[in-house]
Amino acid sequence: MPPLRDANGAVTNWVGFQQDVTARKRAEEALSTERDQYELLNQIIRHDIRNDMAVIRGWGDQLRADLDDDQRETLRRVMDAAVHTQELTEEVRDLTEILGSDDPALEPIDLGAVLTREIEQVRSTFEYQADTLSVDGPGDLPADLAVRGTPLLSSVFTNLLDNAVLHSDGGAVHIDVSVAVGAETCTVRIADNGPGIPDAQKRAVFDHGEQGERSSGTGLGLYLVDELVTQFGGRVWVEDNDPRGTVVCVDLQRVR
Known part of the structure; x- marks a missing residue:
């Protein structure tokens, strides 16, 4: 506000305001402390769940050699559930990270290295299905093939x-990973021979909490994929595979 003046125009008084923000600052500090406590609890729970699931999978691997075919199928379902539970803890961690960052710092990511690592990881994760699982990689890619992203790009391909594997219909699973390199973008195609996704659900599967007709999951995985790819300036969509199955396409921006 302007100062108060007398009849001659001389300043006689100043008017000011002050506001006590002590309560607000205390509330902000309490909220920050509560958030830190929840994050610590989140980390502890994820750690304990991962450890317990690792024990289940370890004992399951030892049992496998002593079972007949019917019993092995039952064990496969148990092991799939253990893998899914472990993956859920990673999805929660990654969602917590991306939801807390509106503007992630993008950097060049070696696409070939990420795909190689994730293909080896899925083979290792589902080693108990080695007799019925095959995963073909994209072959040789340009050594300097980089895309815009963050280290969470690996989570995109982990989930896909x-x-x-998890949403197959119980038979032999074949996955083919290919990459089409364009001038400005790279399109990664992950094709499987599973039951496929109906046309009406091809976009909806990326919505928060959406589950496929055969899925018993939380619906977080593909939502996470869509959120991450969008943050990277790319896009993701679903096509039909021939003669059956699904192709998930991930289009990413190249770094030249």
């Missing part, structure tokens, strides 16, 4: 590869 794991989904291709």
Whole structure:
């Protein structure tokens, strides 16, 4: 506000305001402390769940050699559930990270290295299905093939590869990973021979909490994929595979 003046125009008084923000600052500090406590609890729970699931999978691997075919199928379902539970803890961690960052710092990511690592990881994760699982990689890619992203790009392909195995219909699973390199973008195609996704659900599967007709999951995985790819300036969509199955396409921006 302007100062108060007398009849001669001389300043006689100043008017000011002050506001006590002590309560607000205390509330902000309490909220920050509560958020830190929840994050610590989140980390502890994820750690304990991962450890317990690792024990289940370890004992399951030892049992496998002593079972007949019917019993092995039952064990496969148990092991799939253990893998899914472990993956859920990673999805929660990654969602917590991306939801807390509106503007992630993008950097060049070696696409070939990420795909190689994630393909080896899915083979290792589902080693108990080695007799019925095959995963073909994209072959040789340009050594300097980089895309815009963050280290969470690996979570995109972890989720897509794991989904291709977990949502199969129980027979032999074949996954083919290919890359089409364009001038400005790279399109990664992950094709499987599973039951496929109806046309009406091809976009909806990326919505928060959406589950496919055969899925018993939380619907977080593909939502996470869509959120991450969008943050990277790319896009993701679903096509039909021939003669059956699904192809998930991930289009990413190249770094030249």
